[in-house]
Amino acid sequence: MDKNEELMSWNEIVKTITKHNAPLYDLHTHSINKYTDKFLNGKVPPSRQVIEAAEKLGLAFVAISDHSYEIVNYPDLPEPTIINKTLNSFIPYIEYLENVKRSLKIPLLKGVEFYIDKPEHLSKLSKEAINGLDYIILETRTKLNFTEVRKALGNATLILAHPTIESFFNENTKTEEMAKWVDSLKENKIHFELNRSNLKEYLARPEFYKRFFDIAKAKDIKFTIGSDYHQIPGDYIKFYTNVCKVIKLYELNNFYKPNKV
Numbered sequence: 001m002d003k004n005e006e007l008m009s010w011n012e013i014v015k016t017i018t019k020h021n022a023p024l025y026d027l028h029t030h031s032i033n034k035y036t037d038k039f040l041n042g043k044v045p046p047s048r049q050v051i052e053a054a055e056k057l058g059l060a061f062v063a064i065s066d067h068s069y070e071i072v073n074y075p076d077l078p079e080p081t082i083i084n085k086t087l088n089s090f091i092p093y094i095e096y097l098e099n100v101k102r103s104l105k106i107p108l109l110k111g112v113e114f115y116i117d118k119p120e121h122l123s124k125l126s127k128e129a130i131n132g133l134d135y136i137i138l139e140t141r142t143k144l145n146f147t148e149v150r151k152a153l154g155n156a157t158l159i160l161a162h163p164t165i166e167s168f169f170n171e172n173t174k175t176e177e178m179a180k181w182v183d184s185l186k187e188n189k190i191h192f193e194l195n196r197s198n199l200k201e202y203l204a205r206p207e208f209y210k211r212f213f214d215i216a217k218a219k220d221i222k223f224t225i226g227s228d229y230h231q232i233p234g235d236y237i238k239f240y241t242n243v244c245k246v247i248k249l250y251e252l253n254n255f256y257k258p259n260k261v
Contacts, residue, residue: 029229157256203249213252
């Protein structure tokens with residue numbers, strides 16, 4: 001087995017996470033898809049497999065953060081997974097999360113993966129919805145204006161979803177340009193997600209990513225941990241092994257810790 005593929009024991013994972021002052025949580029999971037599009041009417045229950053897997057493993061807490069385009073309609077983004085094409089409110093979704101939360105032993109945070117590529121997308125989240133969520137994960141395919149996002153979403157806890165650094169920067173990018181982007185994250189209190197989809201890339205190309213992580217650490221950027229498991233849980237041991245390898249490689253110690261769980 002390749003050294004990079006070696007798995008840690010759960011005890012080793014817990015020790016590493018604790019040493020680096022990181023919470024043992026999963027802030028990015030999904031519970032609904034096109035096959036559970038009746039959940040708002042209570043006809044089909046959403047998947048709880050990921051939550052139950054996290055609970056069985058012994059995570060301190062977990063979160064549900066379903067896609068915004070599975071909850072409300074995006075006319076400019078045709079998606080087969082939209083739950084209700086006439087519904088334009090996140091409130092029923094938040095009520096659903098509250099019901100799930102009451103039924104669990106493991107503490108649950110209420111989140112949403114909010115798709116935003118255009119300024120007008122920001123209006124989809126009302127103040128009532130923002131206040132009803134514990135945090136918002138920002139999903140985008142563009143280089144967002146973080147100041148504009150922060151102004152629209154008020155004091156909400158914001159996390160940048162599965163950031164693909166190589167989409168914005170390359171080996172020839174000046175350090176000043178990269179630092180300016182990180183400054184904007186910091187100024188607008190947006191946390192950086194260590195997402196399962198990016199971990200192997202971080203481990204494979206330290207010569208490229210070290211510069212970014214050094215800047216992020218110097219700016220006191222907070223990191224979060226998210227598996228991005230969709231309905232069906234994957235291998236949490238493998239996921240957390242890679243998380244531990246990344247935080248050890250780049251010496252990451254500054255993690256977002258929710259005030260309420």
